[in-house]
Amino acid sequence: xxxxxxxxxxxxxxxxxxxxxxxxxxxxxxxxxxxxxxxxxxxxxxxxxxxxxxxxxxxxxxxxxxxxxxxxxxxxxxxxxxxxxxxxxxxxxxxxxxxxxxxxxxxxxxxxxxxxxxxxxxxxxxxxxxxxxxxxxxxxxxxxxxxxxxxxxxxxxxxxxxxxxxxxxxxxxxxxxxxxxxxxxxxxxxxxxxxxxxxxxxxxxxxxxxxxxxxxxxxxxxxxxxxxxxxxxxxxxxxxxxxxxxxxxxxxxxxxxxxxxxxxxxxxxxxxxxxxxxxxxxxxxxxxxxxxxxxxxxxxxxxxxxxxxxxxxxxxxxxxxxxxxxxxxxxxxxxxxxxxxxxxxxxxxxxxxxxxxxxxxxxxxxxxxxxxxxxxxxxxxxxxxxxxxxxxxxxxxxxxxxxx
Amino acid sequence: xxxxxxxxxxxxxxxxxxxxxxxxxxxxxxxxxxxxxxxxxxxxxxxxxxxxxxxxxxxxxxxxxxxxxxxxxxxxxxxxxxxxxxxxxxxxxxxxxxxxxxxxxxxxxxxxxxxxxxxxxxxxxxxxxxxxxxxxxxxxxxxxxxxxxxxxxxxxxxxxxxxxxxxxxxxxxxxxxxxxxxxxxxxxxxxxxxxxxxxxxxxxxxxxxxxxxxxxxxxxxxxxxxxxxxxxxxxxxxxxxxxxxxxxxxxxxxxxxxxxxxxxxxxxxxxxxxxxxxxxx
Numbered sequence: 001x002x003x004x005x006x007x008x009x010x011x012x013x014x015x016x017x018x019x020x021x022x023x024x025x026x027x028x029x030x031x032x033x034x035x036x037x038x039x040x041x042x043x044x045x046x047x048x049x050x051x052x053x054x055x056x057x058x059x060x061x062x063x064x065x066x067x068x069x070x071x072x073x074x075x076x077x078x079x080x081x082x083x084x085x086x087x088x089x090x091x092x093x094x095x096x097x098x099x100x101x102x103x104x105x106x107x108x109x110x111x112x113x114x115x116x117x118x119x120x121x122x123x124x125x126x127x128x129x130x131x132x133x134x135x136x137x138x139x140x141x142x143x144x145x146x147x148x149x150x151x152x153x154x155x156x157x158x159x160x161x162x163x164x165x166x167x168x169x170x171x172x173x174x175x176x177x178x179x180x181x182x183x184x185x186x187x188x189x190x191x192x193x194x195x196x197x198x199x200x201x202x203x204x205x206x207x208x209x210x211x212x213x214x215x216x217x218x219x220x221x222x223x224x225x226x227x228x229x230x231x232x233x234x235x236x237x238x239x240x241x242x243x244x245x246x247x248x249x250x251x252x253x254x255x256x257x258x259x260x261x262x263x264x265x266x267x268x269x270x271x272x273x274x275x276x277x278x279x280x281x282x283x284x285x286x287x288x289x290x291x292x293x294x295x296x297x298x299x300x301x302x303x304x305x306x307x308x309x310x311x312x313x314x315x316x317x318x319x320x321x322x323x324x325x326x327x328x329x330x331x332x333x334x335x336x337x338x339x340x341x342x343x344x345x346x347x348x349x350x351x352x353x354x355x356x357x358x359x360x361x362x363x364x365x366x367x368x369x370x371x372x373x374x375x376x377x378x379x380x381x382x383x384x385x386x387x388x389x390x391x392x393x394x395x396x397x398x399x400x401x402x403x404x
Numbered sequence: 405x406x407x408x409x410x411x412x413x414x415x416x417x418x419x420x421x422x423x424x425x426x427x428x429x430x431x432x433x434x435x436x437x438x439x440x441x442x443x444x445x446x447x448x449x450x451x452x453x454x455x456x457x458x459x460x461x462x463x464x465x466x467x468x469x470x471x472x473x474x475x476x477x478x479x480x481x482x483x484x485x486x487x488x489x490x491x492x493x494x495x496x497x498x499x500x501x502x503x504x505x506x507x508x509x510x511x512x513x514x515x516x517x518x519x520x521x522x523x524x525x526x527x528x529x530x531x532x533x534x535x536x537x538x539x540x541x542x543x544x545x546x547x548x549x550x551x552x553x554x555x556x557x558x559x560x561x562x563x564x565x566x567x568x569x570x571x572x573x574x575x576x577x578x579x580x581x582x583x584x585x586x587x588x589x590x591x592x593x594x595x596x597x598x599x600x601x602x603x604x605x606x607x608x609x610x611x612x613x614x615x616x617x618x619x620x621x622x623x624x625x626x627x628x629x630x631x632x633x634x635x636x637x638x639x640x641x642x643x644x645x646x647x648x649x650x651x652x653x654x655x656x657x658x659x660x661x662x663x664x665x666x667x668x669x670x671x672x673x674x675x676x677x678x679x680x681x682x683x684x685x
Contacts, residue, residue: 017509017511018511018512018513020506020509021506021507021509021511021512022506022512022513023506024502024503024505024506024509025502025503025506025507025512025518025522027499027502027503028499028500028502028503028522028562028566029503029518029521029522031499031558031559031562032521032522032525032559032562035537035540035555035556035558035559036524036525036528036533036536036537036559037521038540039536039537039539039540040528040532040533040536041536042536042539042540043532043535043536043539044532044536203428203431204428206421206424206425206428207424207425207428207429209421210421210422210424210425211425222429224667224671225429225432225433226429226432227667227671228432228433228436228663228664228667229432229433229435229436231616231663231664231666231667232436232659232660232663233619233620233637233640233656233659233660233663234620235620235622235637235640235641235644235656236436236439236640236656236659236660237435237436238644239439239640239644239652239653239656240435240436240438240439240656241435242450242644242648243438243439243442243450243451243653244434244435244438246450248449248450248451249450249451250438250451250452253451253452280431280432280435283428283431283432284432312414312417337527338527340529341527341528341529341530341531341532342529343529343530343531343623344622344623344641348641348644348645358529358530358531361531361532361535362531365531365535365538365627366627374535375535378529378531378532378535381529381532382528382529382532385527385528385529389520389524389527390520393516393520398516398519398520398523399570399571399574401523401567402567402571403564403567403568403613
């Protein structure tokens with residue numbers, strides 16, 4: 001057998017090295033795929049995949065899909081719906097149908113429940129039988145709702161998440177103004193995330209600068225003081241803000257002491273509470289990367305600028321600040337990403353006006369049980385976060401992500 | 405070389421920057437400092453009573469600490485939190501360390517993509533993750549079980565271990581292993597006597613981060629946990645939302661002490677890590 005040449009040996013060891021490296025990563029990758037990536041994918045899939053109507057009203061779904069949505073629905077579809085509803089009534093699945101259709105259009109629940117109870121007695125001509133139960137059935141829009149819901153691939157949840165509604169012929173119209181909540185919620189979430197990022201920068205950059213200028217001993221002590229809130233339970237910090245900011249809390253008692261009872265401010269259970277608590281919780285994420293970049297800037301550079309005639313302000317603004325910007329950008333982007341998905345703090349201190357999109361997703365997951373809409377809102381939020389995460393990984397690099 | 409005398413303006417700027425920095429520090433620390441004395445309040449209020457302000461001993465009491473001991477729900481919550489946090493930390497540390505060793509090899513294909521995937525549980529909004537987990541764990545019968553929560557918290561703790569271990573290993577000099585081998589150590593000895601002592605501080609730091617993350621996690625507990633999975637954060641959550649009692653302040657004080665100890669441990673490990681010559685922070 002011929003001896004291996006050196007380059008062959010090298011190639012072989014490279015290949016087996018790659019395999020060994022991959023085998024080390026594989027267990028975790030497989031674990032996350034099963035417990036994290038696939039569950040999220042399946043959950044988001046609920047926003048576009050909804051077989052409820054196709055499964056529970058099979059014949060009506062089929063004939064309504066063949067209808068173009070213009071004018072009156074075909075007779076066959078009306079008869080099929082009477083038949084399907086009667087069967088659903090005996091199988092006890094009417095509730096699911098009614099709930100699903102009610103997501104599309106308010107009022108469908110009672111219409112379906114009422115009609116299904118009578119469906120067994122329907123006889124031709126079916127159109128008259130439907131109208132006899134409720135005149136709403138003479139409106140083609142009602143049939144259009146069932147037609148749209150009969151597709152297993154549905155865009156209705158994303159349409160609802162964009163505050164739109166669809167007419168029977170498929171044209172899109174904005175929802176009534178008082179029903180437009182989701183766009184507003186998304187805008188509010190982006191706005192809060194931006195505001196919190198700016199606040200973190202305004203508070204965090206000078207503090208990071210101050211710490212970086214101290215002697216080693218002081219620096220370590222100050223850093224521990226910054227890290228202490230970072231390590232403290234989020235619920236503890238939120239509780240503490242409630243104690244500080246509530247109407248009879250410490251801040252308001254101090255204000256009342258100075259200015260009388262009229263001086264009390266509403267600081268919590270509204271947007272102010274959300275902003276204060278979120279800024280507090282996310283501030284260390286801004287300070288730590290900014291500080292670590294500041295440490296790496298040689299002080300000789302600003303001194304050189306000053307010796308060349310720059311004022312201290314110019315030296316700071318033209319030399320020091322641009323060099324520390326990567327740190328602030330890394331911190332700011334991370335704060336923004338984390339703020340977008342915030343849930344606990346707004347839920348506890350946000351009141352009615354300080355809720356964010358995550359709270360809406362939770363509401364549709366656990367209270368209204370409109371999982372399709374929760375998934376659509378989640379999909380929109382996750383898309384925003386993913387884009388920013390890719391930007392972070394590309395522009396800043398995940399190796400720069402440090403925890404304290 | 406003589407230092408330039410600071411001008412009055414520079415002095416003012418210095419004082420101003422110091423004052424501003426201490427104000428921000430006060431903002432960071434105030435919530436922690438306020439809660440500790442409040443937890444000794446003799447009255448069921450969330451604010452300082454006149455008796456407390458005049459330092460009258462009658463204004464202070466340990467009744468809320470007594471409450472924690474007397475209420476079996478808190479005891480149960482502490483046990484559950486510890487079980488879930490310890491088990492998920494162990495799993496996350498093992499899986500995360502293996503993966504970090506793989507990531508440290510430069511010849512791993514798609515390294516950046518894999519790294520991004522492994523860290524993603526840190527940035528994916530928790531509500532989305534918890535909603536996905538709710539359907540998944542329900543479908544496999546693990547909803548409302550300790551095991552389900554342990555696995556969920558492992559998922560959320562893994563990024564901390566991966567980040568910390570990757571940073572530690574990037575400062576690790578593989579020549580040290582070669583040196584040990586050339587001096588006659590067998591690979592096992594080299595691993596236990598050279599590699600492990602050098603990377604252990606990073607590994608323990610990562611584990612402490614994962615532990616703290618699990619110990620403070622409430623959203624997945626709310627989504628996939630049942631009445632049997634009452635943890636400290638869940639107990640606090642319902643305490644804040646429903647009947648807000650100063651017992652929560654006593655628990656919060658204990659948690660602050662606990663997290664301070666964790667932080668000190670991590671800082672000491674970081675110091676031990678220094679001679680490795682890796683860039684700190």
